[in-house]
Amino acid sequence: MASSINLSVYSDVMVVLATAGVIVPVVSRLGASPIISYLVLGALFGPLGLGSAMDQMPFLYWITIVEPKNVAGIAEFGVVFLLFLIGLQLSFSRLLALRRLVFGLGVLQVVITAATLTFIAVLFGVDTRQALVVGLSLALSSTATVVELLSTKRRMSTTTGRATFSVLLAQDLAVVPLLLLVGILASDTSAHVAANLGTALLQAAAALGLIVLFGKVVLRSLFHLVGSLDSTEVFLAAVLFIVVGASFAAAVFGLPMALGAFVAGILLSETEYRKAVEAIVEPFKGLLLGVFFFTVGMSIDIVEFIATPWLIVLLVCLLIVVKIIVLAPLAQLFGLALPKAVEIAMLLAAGGEFAFVGIGAGVAAGIVSPRVSGLILTIVAISMALTPLLAILGEKLAKRISKTEHGPELDEIPDAMSGHAVVIGYGRVGKVVAGMLERHGLAYVTVDSDPALVSRERRKGNAVFFGDGANNNFLRACGLSDASSLIITIQDDHATDRMIEIVRASRPDLSIVARARDATHARHLYAMGVSNAVPETIEASLQLSEATLISMGIPMGKVIASIHERRDEFREELK
Secondary structure: HHHOOOHHHHHHHHHHOHHHHHHHHHHOOOOOOOOHHHHHHHHHHOOOOHHHHHOOOOOHHHHHOOOOHHHHHHHHHHHHHHHHHHHHOOOOHOOOOOOOOHHHHHHHHHHHHHHHHHHHHHOOOOOOOHHHHHHHHOOOOOOHHHHHHHHHHHOOHHHHHHHHHHHHHHHHHHHHHHHHHHHHHOOOHHHHHHHHHHHHHHHHHHHHHHHHHHHHHHHHHHHHHHHHHOOOOHHHHHHHHHHHHHHHHHHHOOOHHHHHHHHHHHHHHOOOOHHHHHHHHHHHHHHHHHHHHHHHHHHHHHHHHOOOOHHHHHHHHHHHHHHHHHHHHHHHHHOOOOHHHHHHHHHHOOOOOOHHHHHHHHHHOOOOOOHHHHHHHHHHHHHHHHHHHHHHHHHHHHHHHEEEEEEOOOOOOOOOOOOOOEEEOOOHHHHHHHHHHHOOOOOEEEEEEEEEHHHHHHHHHEEEHHHOOOOHHHHHHHHHHHEEEEOOOOOOOOHHHHHEEEEEEHHOOOOOEEEEEEEEHHHHHOOOOOOEEEEEHHHHHHHHHHHHHHHOOHHHHHHHHHHHHHHHHHHHHOO
C-alpha cells in the first residue's frame, strides 16, 4: 500500500502548506507583506532555487518543490476564486457603467503597450513571431496582486480602484485574443487561420452565453433549495460546484477559467445570496491565492539572475517604465487627474499571471524558445514581487503631485459599506427597525436565515440578504469592520450569544442593540456585552402605561418624559 503513494505529491503539498500556515504568518508578524513573502519563499523553495541543488544535497527533497505541476493546478484556482469574488462585488448594471474605461482605456492600454514591447523585443534580436507573443503577454498586469492590494486597503470602490479594475478586466479579456494569436502564428495557411479565428470566437460567445443562461435560469432556484436545508456543508458544496463548474465550462471552450468564474460571480451578485456566498468563499480565496503567489515565485530563476543580474534588472525596469509611460497619459485622456493617472500606471506597471499562460502556450506551440521563456518569466515574476512597492511609491507620488496640481480632480467614491447598521433578522421587528433607519436616511444592511422569507421580501423590492448572522465570515462580508451598529432582532438565544461573542472579539467599540424576551434574558445579554438590551415584556408594559396615562388625561409631553425616565431606570437595574 505504501509503495503506491506518490511521495513527491505529498511532500510538495506539505512544503506549500508549511509556507502558508507557519512561515508566512511568522514573517507577516515582522511586518513583511504576505504577497512578497509568498513570492520570495516560492523562489527559495522552488525547483529553480534550493531545488536546483537537490542532486548535491538529497535532503532538500523534503523542503523544496520537486514537481511544480503538483501545485500548479491548485494555484490556478486562487485566481479563479479571486475573479469570482470580484464578480460578486459587481452587477451587470455596474459593469455597464464601466464600459468606457474597460473598452476604451483598457483596450488602448493593451494594444499600445503590446505594440511598444513587441518593437523593443525585435530591437533586442527576438524574431517577430516570438516578439508578438512576448509583447502581448508582458502588456498584461497582475489582477491577483493588484486587486488584493486594493482590497486590503479597502480602495476598490474609489476612483483609483474602479479605473484600475477596468483596465485589469480588459487585460483579462485580452487573454482570449492572445491565445488566438498563438494559434494563428502556429498555423501555415490563411484559410486555416480564418477558420480557427471564427471557430474560437463562436466558442467564446457560446461559452459565455451558456454560463449566463444557466445562471439566469438555475442559480436563484438552486440556492433557494440549498438554503432551505439549513446545512453549511451543502451550501458550501453548491458554491464550489458553481465556481468550478463555470470555470470548467469556460476552459472547455478555450476561455480563461477565471473569466467563467467572474461571470458566475456577476450573476450571483444580483441575488439575495451574495453575501452568504462571499463569506463561504473568502477563506478558500486567501489560501489558494497564497499558493498562486508561491508558484509565481517558483518561476524566478535565481541561477539566471546570478549569471546576468544587470540584464534582468535592466529588463524589469524597462518593462515598468514603458507601461507607466503608456498608461499615465492614456488615463488622463479618459478624464483622470494626473495624480490618479500616475498612481494607476504604477499599480499596473508590473507583469501579470496571464503572462505565464501566454508564454506557456507559445512554448507549447513551438513559437517561444525555452531560453526566451525562462528569461521573460523571471522578469514577470520579479516585477510582480515589486508590485506592493510600486503601489506604495505610486500613492506617495500621487499625493505629492496633488499638492501642486490644480487641474480637475475626480472625487473619491465613498464606500457603501461604511458607517452603516447591520440588522440581523427581517421578521416583524426587523422590518420596523429597517423602516425607521430608512426614514431617517441611514444606511443599513438587513439579513435573514430564512430563504423563503428573503426571496419573498426581495420580490417586494426589499434588499434583504440570505445568510447566517452567527458566521464570522458572513458578518465581515456585511461590512462589520466599518459598521456603526449591530441590531439583533432574532429570538434564537444561541445564535444571538454567538453573534455577540464574534462582534465583541473584533469590534469591542461597536454599538450592539439586542432584542430580549424578558428582564432575565436582558441581564444575560448585558453580561455578554451588548450596549442596549430591549426586553419585550418591559417594553409592552411601558407602552401600555403610556396609552393608559394619555387616556386618563395626562399631557402627552409629561407622559413621554415619564416613560423615558422609567425606561432608563429599568436599563440601569438590568445592567
